[in-house]
Amino acid sequence: DAGITQSPRHKVTETGTPVTLRCHQTENHRYMYWYRQDPGHGLRLIHYSYGVKDTDKGEVSDGYSVSRSKTEDFLLTLESATSSQTSVYFCAIRPGLAGDNEQFFGPGTRLTVL
Amino acid sequence: AQKVTQAQTEISVVEKEDVTLDCVYETRDTTYYLFWYKQPPSGELVFLIRRNSFDEQNEISGRYSWNFQKSTSSFNFTITASQVVDSAVYFCALTRAGAAGNKLTFGGGTRVLVKP
Numbered sequence: 689d690a691g692i693t694q695s696p697r698h699k700v701t702e703t704g705t706p707v708t709l710r711c712h713q714t715e716n717h718r719y720m721y722w723y724r725q726d727p728g729h730g731l732r733l734i735h736y737s738y739g740v741k742d743t744d745k746g747e748v749s750d751g752y753s754v755s756r757s758k759t760e761d762f763l764l765t766l767e768s769a770t771s772s773q774t775s776v777y778f779c780a781i782r783p784g785l786a787g788d789n790e791q792f793f794g795p796g797t798r799l800t801v802l
Numbered sequence: 803a804q805k806v807t808q809a810q811t812e813i814s815v816v817e818k819e820d821v822t823l824d825c826v827y828e829t830r831d832t833t834y835y836l837f838w839y840k841q842p843p844s845g846e847l848v849f850l851i852r853r854n855s856f857d858e859q860n861e862i863s864g865r866y867s868w869n870f871q872k873s874t875s876s877f878n879f880t881i882t883a884s885q886v887v888d889s890a891v892y893f894c895a896l897t898r899a900g901a902a903g904n905k906l907t908f909g910g911g912t913r914v915l916v917k918p
Contacts (some may be wrong), residue, residue: 733906
């Protein structure tokens, strides 16, 4: 158990509303990631963080922002949700500093934008 | 740019049959890491294995085995004597070694259905 929780686990919202997803970890890992999972695409990286207030974009970052004010929390915000952002969102952590460490994933958040 | 291709979108087998999942990758890096993850029907992602690019030794773990061939840029996964509990979506992934952020590039996944 990598000690990762995500909230909420399920959310239905309407187009144009803001949405924030939370990822919480209990083991003070430096690296945290947000991915989205869509059929046929596997998982694609949205944003990642390499420390408090240090974040960078992934391959599908448009329409998303992130914040990390504490080591344990990594927030993903959809400023104005669109139907194309309907997806399953996974948070991940990477233990250690070496580049060869595998990532461990949270349980996921299923988001539906109507 | 990195790319991972899992050409098989779905494989259906009968219990006790062997099943091999193909993974082909593209990268310009000389040092990199490959991974396999399992996603059962419950939805969580479970790490199975990591392999670095300078170690081409095949690995076996119980009924699971992995065949890494750098010459063909492939990292295939075989489940021997499949069981119903092996039914899941399996993802192959790639990352650059030593890269800041260690971002994973995933294939599209292969759904394995094991029928009793």
